[in-house]
Amino acid sequence: MSSVYQPLGSHFVDGRYVNDEAGEAIPVIYPADGKVFATVHGATPAIVEQAISGAVAAQKEWAELTGTERGRVLTRAAAIMRERNRELSELETHDTGKPMSETLYADAASGADALEYFGGLAGTLTGEHIPVGQGDFVYTSREPLGVCVGIGAWNYPIQIASWKAAPALACGNAMIFKPSEETPLSALKLAEILIEAGAPAGLFNVVQGRGEVGASLVSDPRVDKVSLTGSVPTGQKVYASAAAEMKHATMELGGKSPIIIFDDAHLDNAVSAAINGNFYSTGQICSNGTRVFVQDGIRDAFLQRLSERMKNAVIGDPMDDATTIGPMISDRQRQIVLGYIAKGREEGARLVAGGNAIDGEGYFIEPTVFADVKDDMIIAREEIFGPVMSVLSFSDEEEAIRRANDTEFGLAAGVFTNDLARAHRVAARFEAGTCYINTYNLTPVEAPFGGSKMSGVGRENSKAAIEHYSQLKSVYVCVGDTEAAF
Numbered sequence: 001m002s003s004v005y006q007p008l009g010s011h012f013v014d015g016r017y018v019n020d021e022a023g024e025a026i027p028v029i030y031p032a033d034g035k036v037f038a039t040v041h042g043a044t045p046a047i048v049e050q051a052i053s054g055a056v057a058a059q060k061e062w063a064e065l066t067g068t069e070r071g072r073v074l075t076r077a078a079a080i081m082r083e084r085n086r087e088l089s090e091l092e093t094h095d096t097g098k099p100m101s102e103t104l105y106a107d108a109a110s111g112a113d114a115l116e117y118f119g120g121l122a123g124t125l126t127g128e129h130i131p132v133g134q135g136d137f138v139y140t141s142r143e144p145l146g147v148c149v150g151i152g153a154w155n156y157p158i159q160i161a162s163w164k165a166a167p168a169l170a171c172g173n174a175m176i177f178k179p180s181e182e183t184p185l186s187a188l189k190l191a192e193i194l195i196e197a198g199a200p201a202g203l204f205n206v207v208q209g210r211g212e213v214g215a216s217l218v219s220d221p222r223v224d225k226v227s228l229t230g231s232v233p234t235g236q237k238v239y240a241s242a243a244a245e246m247k248h249a250t251m252e253l254g255g256k257s258p259i260i261i262f263d264d265a266h267l268d269n270a271v272s273a274a275i276n277g278n279f280y281s282t283g284q285i286c287s288n289g290t291r292v293f294v295q296d297g298i299r300d301a302f303l304q305r306l307s308e309r310m311k312n313a314v315i316g317d318p319m320d321d322a323t324t325i326g327p328m329i330s331d332r333q334r335q336i337v338l339g340y341i342a343k344g345r346e347e348g349a350r351l352v353a354g355g356n357a358i359d360g361e362g363y364f365i366e367p368t369v370f371a372d373v374k375d376d377m378i379i380a381r382e383e384i385f386g387p388v389m390s391v392l393s394f395s396d397e398e399e400a401i402r403r404a405n406d407t408e409f410g411l412a413a414g415v416f417t418n419d420l421a422r423a424h425r426v427a428a429r430f431e432a433g434t435c436y437i438n439t440y441n442l443t444p445v446e447a448p449f450g451g452s453k454m455s456g457v458g459r460e461n462s463k464a465a466i467e468h469y470s471q472l473k474s475v476y477v478c479v480g481d482t483e484a485a486f
């Protein structure tokens with residue numbers, strides 16, 4: 001990809017790129033060098049109107065198709081996405097700074113999985129027949145909701161757009177997607193691909209902008225459902241706005257997830273999970289296991305092995321295949337993370353690795369590990385959304401579960417042990433939506449993903465997502481007479 005990439009238009013509405021330069025200019029920055037490589041404009045009210053009215057019209061046409069016909073379009077889109085994986089991965093790497101060693105496998109590829117999976121499900125979305133006595137019966141039909149709004153965070157731009165679009169479209173809805181203002185580009189490519197795959201114009205639209213553009217979409221009475229991936233404070237605002245008009249809502253929000261490592265765990269597997277769960281995507285993953293509880297008997301070995309393996313991290317040019325740690329998304333995010341590292345030091349946590357910004361171009365920061373972290377330290381309570389692992393010690397199972405659950409968040413949780421009975425006992429008691437035994441942070445499309453407590457409502461991926469993008473209609477059929485009291 002050239003160092004300057006300018007999309008054909010800021011927005012993708014009604015089947016084509018559109019521009020309205022009256023909207024605020026938003027620079028798109030390559031986080032690895034801090035330089036602007038594209039500019040988009042935030043949507044004006046006229047663009048938002050065009051997107052909503054186009055989506056309303058396209059949804060009606062789309063819902064008339066059979067599920068199999070809709071599924072065929074999604075499956076074709078998945079194939080096109082896979083063919084263009086390298087181009088899409090390079091774009092994602094420029095937009096996010098994530099290394100190619102990740103984007104080639106986890107971003108567009110995961111989006112294609114979602115399109116293929118929900119494309120396959122589309123033709124199976126039927127209701128049921130329920131006998132209710134005397135020959136009467138009820139049948140149910142699964143109906144689309146109408147126009148859905150998707151709003152994305154910046155850590156997985158094309159994955160988030162696809163995870164929302166695929167189930168929404170499979171169920172017969174239209175979607176307007178607003179990417180994060182930090183990473184506006186790859187959702188436009190998804191829109192292009194869906195048109196190429198045969199989706200009608202207006203079915204999947206992309207409008208750019210900051211929070212106020214998102215808010216204007218959420219509050220529009222023609223919008224029936226909102227799915228946000230973002231922080232808890234944004235989720236609270238968006239959920240409240242959706243509730244005012246009783247709209248359906250999915251909230252995929254932040255976390256401060258625990259990983260519990262018992263003395264009998266496989267040491268290298270546990271260290272791998274702690275690395276994946278804290279440093280993949282330079283720590284910018286909602287479900288990261290940032291509170292690593294290590295049982296007393298294995299703590300020293302764990303810290304020693306972790307310290308050794310931290311030396312193998314390759315920090316640098318995200319376009320180099322060998323790089324495993326890229327920059328933070330922005331200087332602002334880097335400053336936030338450095339602020340947390342300073343807090344960790346002030347509060348007495350022991351720095352085991354990293355701890356510093358890296359001088360030079362781009363928003364790089366060393367992957368950082370604190371040991372001797374206590375439950376009430378700020379670094380153990382707040383979501384940092386950067387490469388900072390907190391290692392805490394515990395002595396017994398009951399204590400570990402209590403402390404792991406002592407958080408307002410409930411996105412994910414993991415347990416490492418060779419005692420399978422204990423593994424299931426602990427998983428059953430985790431207050432989290434997505435749990436792992438002897439691994440961490442895998443998100444296959446076949447499995448539900450989402451949080452409990454303040455981490456959100458609803459589930460993405462799997463058959464569970466269908467429930468969140470459709471509604472059931474019950475039809476009672478009486479084959480006899482209808483009687484009345486008088």
Ligand SMILES: NC(=O)c1ccc[n+]([C@@H]2O[C@H](COP(=O)([O-])OP(=O)(O)OC[C@H]3O[C@@H](n4cnc5c(N)ncnc54)[C@H](O)[C@@H]3O)[C@@H](O)[C@H]2O)c1
Pocket residue numbers: 151152153154155156178179180181209210211212213214215216218229230231232233234235237238251252253254255285286287383385411450451456
């Ligand atoms: N649970 C998940 O699946 C998941 C996945 C990725 C990221 N996240 C979370 O996202 C956060 C990081 O992303 P971020 O900084 O982009 O989050 P953010 O909450 O700042 O922004 C998310 C999106 O919401 C939009 N927005 C902001 N205010 C809005 C409003 N009032 N109305 C409508 N839209 C509004 C933003 O423009 C952006 O597109 C972290 O908390 C992370 O845990 C969650």
Ligand SMILES: O=CCc1c[nH]cn1
Pocket residue numbers: 155156284285286287441442443
């Ligand atoms: O960022 C949250 C979603 C996700 C992607 N991969 C693992 N978790």
